[in-house]
Amino acid sequence: MEEETRSFLGRFVDEFPAALEEDSPLPVSPLSRKVSLEELHGESLELGLRLLTARGAPAVLSALLCQAALSQLLQDDLSRFHCPEETEANQEEEQKAVLLQSEAVQRLFLNKLIDVALAWHQNFLKPSPSPSQFRRCSVHAIKNTRRKMEDKHLALAEFNQLFGIQDGVERAYYAIFDGHGGVDAATYTATHLHVALSKQEMLQSDAATAFKTAFKRTDDMFRDKAKRERLRSGTTGVAVLIQDQELTVAWLGDSQAMLVRKGEAVTLMDPHKPEREDEKQRIEDLGGCITFMGCWRVNGTYAVSRAIGDFDQKPYVSGDADCSTIQLSGDEDYVLLACDGFFDAVNPSAVPDLVLDALQQPGDPDGGDTQQKQSEEIIGLRVAQHLVSHAKAAGSSDNITVMVVFLRSPMQLLSQDPTTGTAQDTEDSTSQVAAKQ
Template sequence: MLFSSSRGGPPWLAASLVHAAVHKTLQDDLDSFVERKQDVVEGPENDALTEELLPSDALLQRCLTCLQDISSQWQIQLPPAPNTKRNLYVSSHAIRNTRRKMEDRHVSLLEFNQLFGLTDGVERSYFAVFDGHGGLDAANYAATHVHVMLARHEALISDPARALKEAFQRTDAIFLKKARRERLRSGTTGVCALLEGDRLHVAWLGDSQALLVQQGNPVTLMEPHKPEREDERERIESLGGCVTFMGCWRVNGTLAVSRAIGDIDQKPYVSGEGDVSSVSLTDSEDFLVLACDGFYDAVSTSEVPSLVLGYLQENGGDGQHVAESLVAAAKEGGSSDNITVLVIFLRDPAKILEDYLAHGSGEGEPLFDFGGGGVEVASDHAG
């Protein structure tokens, strides 16, 4: 997709090419690629575990061959371009900051339907931020697989909120197998957003967060999973774990989050089961901000609207680099952690600024005061 974009190709075409190449690859007989590997699972019985694996190098070469064949065919006849009603404007930025390693990962898939061959006429886009700890493996795995689990989920069309929530669980389950096989100890929090027609679904594990801003006002979509939450503490203690204060509240004296993908040594106390909330969009929403705790620990949710609108005012409604300004604000606010920010404008940034200037922002007044009600958020919290 990056190669296509560098040559001026539209993103939808690159996504369609990827889907066609993968589909063609999977239609082939892959038995010749299979490797069977036996390993010993750590545990009281040291059980032998045999898994069938596909070597990535050989499979990638086969996929590239299919991609070349399809590209040659499409030079003669391109598929039709998709019809889109919602124009999204995305700004993203991530820095290692003062940490030794960059363990954050983020994903932005505006062409979700084209990438997975969905043709039901419902527009979909997917965005995610994953904040790894104890290594890169879990964050890399989640950034690569959660959206695939979502696209393959049997309930994607009928119940997308459940599909998004369970995509976390399925990714966690498969990563734990990889972690046992390869002796991995890393974990990752995550927050994912699926824009599906006029609905927004947000799922999360841990303390990465999503914030919706409507008419200049923040709308709370979620409550982070932290050990000090009463329901999280009760869940952990009922399983035989403990929550202790060591600079901050931690699960079994180690992790400062109570839910995550991976963290094999802390299962089941650190749960891989996410929560999800859903919102009906009314075209009055301004933007969505996904970010890791490196951002939200230094910038409060109430500060985000004014920071974004202030940036738009300084830059004439151009929001291209607004994520960089938010990252800078978090760093100036004292964050020493990795910082990743995704800003998804649900309306043209220039139009947002125009509305802001038209309605004013007097001292002590909300940025917007249209007299309307807020959006309705439906939540499905895991036990």
Template sequence: MTAPDRKEDASLSATNEEAIKFMDSFLKEFPIPLGPEAPLPVKPLNNTVSREEVHGESLELALRLLQDRNLPHRLSAALCHEAAAALLQSDLRSFQNQQESQEEETSWSTHVWFSFVPPQDQINRSYFAVFDGHGGLDAATYAATHIHVKVAESELLQSKAGEALQIAFKKTDEMFLLKAKRQRLRSGATGVAALICDDMLHVAWLGDSQVVLVRKGQVVTLMDPHKPEREDERERIEALGGCVAFMGCWRVNGTIAVSRAIGDIDQKPYISGDADRASFQLTGTEDYLLLACDGFFDTVKPYDIVSVVLDYLRENQGDGSKVAEKLVTEAKVNGSSDNITVLVVFLKDPKVILQEAGELEESSSAPFIFFRDVAENQNNTLSA
């Protein structure tokens, strides 16, 4: 047996032990199924959901239940998958609005179950996203709950993953607008998501949350955020009869400081729900992805990211587990007063990044590359 084989066996053994330990504890806490009148151990986001919301809302509820009990993410995902599959195969008619016909209920249950089955194509997929709410948390929470589910359900996921991601933003916006109308919600949310499918990176975004890629110590900007002052966005808004006015910053109709977002029902269609997207081939030389809301990028420029991350890795002997916290602190120190979320996804061992940086520092040029027309070119190959 080779060293990698022994390492994999040890990892599987540890995972099995964690699973057994968790199930023993969980079954002691819940020895029998909860009855209809029993209180739920976690509070659902909503007491009423539409047909299209059942999948995402049930997954979110299950994940929170397991995360509160410190179950490792991999085991949480597997258990939630099985629980959601069982739910969507069950007869939900007793929970349905009685005004809806039996025919509609049956066809809906069948459709949702078949679309939930993940592709059996052996492609490794990873999804990461950041959402930044304004006017309340509802839109941001809703986007975080549903966009990845709509991607997984999409028939385009296997053949056109970038398009599937883009459409998921639009579908989620449409769903939230219906919810906002029912519940008189006025909030909105910007968002950016990255979907990695083997060696392809797909990104989609609404508003001014951003994603950047660092490759060989150089920052690659993958997108152009949606801001009212952008010439094309201003022209689109004015063509619809809206306006862009400067009130401390550029705002759509004097209100919202982004030109595209999920929600913002009072400002549709001026605030568009149509996401942009871009796709890139990964070469294996990428260091990490960084996704963050506008509060971070207001005070930390892309070319500063590399030095902050490298300094942190040097100080912590290549341990990158809390580098996102360091970046948030950097933004605060630089003067940001906004709420800040930063997500760093290492595509390479941080210790290797640190070693390579030491080799490249003397000959390295300024670490910044900008793809201006990235949204129009759907299949770029990253280059230094």
């Protein structure tokens, strides 16, 4: 880790030896032209992580650099970046928010990031260790036959480092968002939900309440942006937070998460669909209706009953998330998150065999240590790719995103006794893999 960090910082300061000039183009484009002060937090972190990840930065270093740069940015007087006040026709006077010119303020953020990198390169300190419960994450996403890709996802094993949390509780965050009517709502939620979650005082003691509050806050924030920019999109979403040995899943709509323990599928949640009896009753009690038009739809429009956005159908399409929490006992294999493009074509009970099939695919034909090394390096791509390909072959035409978060080493799963769910005492190098985690 130390050598990798030194190497990256050297390359980065070679590319950015000094602050960006006022008239020079930004090396990465901001998500928005205007941002509120509350939105600045998420958009700056997204911008910084995108810049660093594209240049091969170690994940923990990226999180620490972005956190340090954002902390410095928020201490500055940002009033010089305020947009001229405008009275929008679709915005009530009392709801007007102070907006910042995004490109200008993000230039300052990137210059803070460059300054931090230069300082760390010149006075190198041994980097903070990676999360000790490192979890290998396999992700794959395809547009499939749809005209546009409207899915977004985020894997953040460095949750604490990104937000400067030092309470001794290890955290990792994973989420998938399935947009409809455009990608704006999915992009917005992927940028801001984890930020809103990090600000909840009850995060450690009551993750479910923290998640519900964060979803609600993100929906309210997107409502303001949708009014300003006349956006009409929505997104379902599912997010998982792992805190030490506690796993909390929160969801809106029909994106899903499932757990596999000892090779068996475990239900974590019940997706929100208009035809679900309690959802149907809720909507009818509000004066809405559920109609069948190729599929069940809310008031003849959206095929989802809960989502971020879709403000023309609120409160029928609810922004209130549901949550469930379980304690991990150590015998869990992995958590899988996916959008409905996957689950509409694949039964959850088929997932364990599909993952095992992917793990058992041949590695390096030379065998030996090279095969072991290659298997570990490509596992992150192969498992999710196999699941996505299966869903497509099974008839899914929708965008498909699949994320597999391994709670045990994939190589341990290969050596697992199917009758007991425990690792067999074989001659393979499982212990070497576990030691790397």
